[in-house]
Amino acid sequence: MVSRRRFLGYSAAALTSPFWAPAISAPFASAAPERLTFVLRNDSGTTAHAYIAGFSDAQGKPVFVRQDGTEYFPEAAGAEPQPLDEDPSIAIDGSVEVSVPRMYGARVYFVTDDKLEFQVAAAADGTTTVVHPDFVSDADANFGKDWTFAEFTLNAEQLYANISYVDFVAAPVSLHLQAASGDQEVPGMPTGGMDKVAQALRDQGGSWPTLVQEADGAVVRVLNPNHRAGEFEGYLEPYVDEVYAKYANETLFVDTQRDDIGILEGRVEGSELVFGSERFAKPSSVDIWGCNSGPFANNPDSDSPERLAIVPRLAAAFNRTTLLINPNQPHEEDPATFYDAEVTNHYARIVHENLPDGKGYAFAYDDVSSDGGEDHSGKVNAGDPEVFTLTLGALR
Numbered sequence: 001m002v003s004r005r006r007f008l009g010y011s012a013a014a015l016t017s018p019f020w021a022p023a024i025s026a027p028f029a030s031a032a033p034e035r036l037t038f039v040l041r042n043d044s045g046t047t048a049h050a051y052i053a054g055f056s057d058a059q060g061k062p063v064f065v066r067q068d069g070t071e072y073f074p075e076a077a078g079a080e081p082q083p084l085d086e087d088p089s090i091a092i093d094g095s096v097e098v099s100v101p102r103m104y105g106a107r108v109y110f111v112t113d114d115k116l117e118f119q120v121a122a123a124a125d126g127t128t129t130v131v132h133p134d135f136v137s138d139a140d141a142n143f144g145k146d147w148t149f150a151e152f153t154l155n156a157e158q159l160y161a162n163i164s165y166v167d168f169v170a171a172p173v174s175l176h177l178q179a180a181s182g183d184q185e186v187p188g189m190p191t192g193g194m195d196k197v198a199q200a201l202r203d204q205g206g207s208w209p210t211l212v213q214e215a216d217g218a219v220v221r222v223l224n225p226n227h228r229a230g231e232f233e234g235y236l237e238p239y240v241d242e243v244y245a246k247y248a249n250e251t252l253f254v255d256t257q258r259d260d261i262g263i264l265e266g267r268v269e270g271s272e273l274v275f276g277s278e279r280f281a282k283p284s285s286v287d288i289w290g291c292n293s294g295p296f297a298n299n300p301d302s303d304s305p306e307r308l309a310i311v312p313r314l315a316a317a318f319n320r321t322t323l324l325i326n327p328n329q330p331h332e333e334d335p336a337t338f339y340d341a342e343v344t345n346h347y348a349r350i351v352h353e354n355l356p357d358g359k360g361y362a363f364a365y366d367d368v369s370s371d372g373g374e375d376h377s378g379k380v381n382a383g384d385p386e387v388f389t390l391t392l393g394a395l396r
Contacts, residue, residue, distance in 0.1 A: 032158050032383055035069070038100045038108070041391040042092040044171070046112050048392055049089040052098065053118070053130065054106025057155055062120075062130045064088035069099035074120045076128040081119040089115050092392070100388075104153045109133075110171065110392040111147035135168055135213075136227050144215030146171055150390055159388060162379035163188045164361045165351050168213075169197050170221040172393035179382035186378045187356045191394045197222050200350045207231040208346055224363070225347050226289035236285040236318070239343050243323045244268050244282060253328045256309035257371060264306060273314075278307045283318060289345070291315040291364040316368035319345045331370045352376070 042048040052065040056073070064072040067090040074084050090096060092110075109116060119131040133142035148170040152161035163173055163186055172189040189197075198219045201208040210231045211223045225232050248268040254275065255263045266275040273280040280295040287294035296315050300308065313330050317323045321341040326332050335358075339349035348362035359378035361367070367377035380388075 031156050032102075032154060032385060035099045035101050036154055036159060036385055037387045038098045039095055039387060039389040040090065040092050040098065040108065040110075041095040041389060043394065044110075044112050044392050045394045048092045048110055048112045049115050050092055050096075050392075051089055051109040051111075051116060051118070052100060052103075052106070053088075053109065053132070054103040054152075057102035057104055062128055063103065065098060065100055065103075066090070067096060067098060069101075071101065074118075074128060074130065076120040076122040079122050081121040081131050084118050084120060087115070088118075100154065102154045102156070104155060106152050106154070107149045108152065108390050109147060109149045110173065110390075111142075111145055112171065112392075112395070114145045116145065116147055117141045135221060135223070138213075138215075143213075144220060146220060146395060148173055148221075148392075150175060152388075154385075158381050158383040159385040160379065160381040161388065162186070162361060162377060165189075166224060166361050166364055166366075167227065168221040168223050169194050169351060171395045174391045174393065175378075175380050176389040176391070177380040177382060177385060178387040178389070180384040180386060181382055184380040184382065186359060186380060188360065188378070188393075189354065190356060192396055193354045194222060194395065195219055196354050197350050200353075201347065204346050204350075207235070211347060222347075224289065225345070226286065229286040229289065232285045232289070234285065236288055236343060237282075239321060239324075239341065240282050240284075240288075240318070243318075244271070244273065246324060247273060247327075250327060252323070254310055254313050255329070255331055255371075256306065256313075257330075258305070258309055261306055261309060264310065266310075275310055276306065278304065278310060280310075280314065283315075288315065288318045289363065291319075312365040312368050315363075316365045319348055319363045319365070321345070330368050330373070333370055333373070335374060335376070 040050045056063040061073050066072055066088055072086060072088050116133050120128050121131060123129050134140035150161060150163050150173050161175060172191060172193060174188040175186040177184045198212045201211055210228050211225060212219055213221050252266040253263055264275045266273050283294050283296060287296050292298050296311050317329050320338040321344040322333060322337055325337060339345060351360060351362040352358050359376060361377050369375060
């Protein structure tokens with residue numbers, strides 16, 4: 001399982017703060033090139049600009065890649081956020097080729113009929129951090145603009161990229177990776193898909209319509225419920241109570257899909273789900289949506305290998321609400337039963353229903369599947385990449 005979270009570290013919301021997590025190595029025999037041709041295509045039907053932003057693999061510093069392939073390392077003058085001192089946008093008229101160096105925790109942003117505003121600030125240690133567009137607050141200068149992104153890491157081992165809906169659904173982006181080992185493609189959300197997702201959430205009722213963001217009377221994006229946590233307080237807790245009641249009397253089997261750990265057995269003891277020395281208190285709705293708080297908090301430097309393996313599989317099963325019908329995670333999972341409960345992650349359900357191939361990260365561990373099972377995550381990765389094409393489609 002090649003995980004978005006392992007490569008990219010944090011969700012887009014976290015990226016509006018200064019820190020991106022580094023990539024990890026992957027088991028590829030060949031070495032990825034030091035620079036890779038990115039083809040940026042504009043099929044939106046209007047003017048568009050792109051930004052390639054992330055961390056330099058060589059220097060570990062925030063970097064933007066200019067259209068000519070040169071690198072722009074912004075420098076902050078103080079702790080107060082200030083605009084960039086140059087415009088790193090790439091105008092896309094038809095298609096543009098950019099030679100991209102090795103980068104991690106990176107993104108290709110697209111925006112139509114406008115440009116995005118980035119800022120820089122000095123951290124406490126004096127290093128420069130980049131403040132990225134904020135999609136949550138309507139006070140942000142980028143809020144009402146039509147923008148989106150794809151995520152990638154290019155290191156010595158491979159290119160890894162994905163279309164993420166972990167934070168929101170917006171303008172459609174598709175991916176095509178040409179590699180010596182074979183081509184890979186992710187079609188992404190089609191034209192009109194965002195409006196269908198918005199309408200379906202409105203039709204769902206309850207707190208789900210609060211996920212739809214509008215500007216000037218039009219939908220600009222649809223948020224993951226993680227960013228409206230207050231609206232969903234207590235929502236999944238009755239389901240969590242049922243799960244913990246079930247496994248007080250039955251065993252939950254979690255296959256870590258690691259030969260050195262194997263299958264772990266869990267039972268509820270008191271108020272905690274216990275796998276050997278690892279204990280999991282009941283997660284809240286926001287813990288489940290975000291996959292990074294409460295019992296699902298990510299502490300890669302201190303958590304045991306067992307816990308690091310359990311968390312993704314347990315969080316995925318809670319999001320897909322399959323724990324009451326399948327005690328053998330993640331095996332024996334039938335995608336037809338995902339989100340089938342009345343109380344479930346309807347955002348994830350609706351996002352997947354509106355993707356042509358059903359593939360895209362609707363939550364951080366959407367790559368969890370049984371061995372040899374169907375991929376749900378919408379990623380491309382290869383150790384021998386040749387050309388990576390990202391296409392911006394029409395919103396409507």
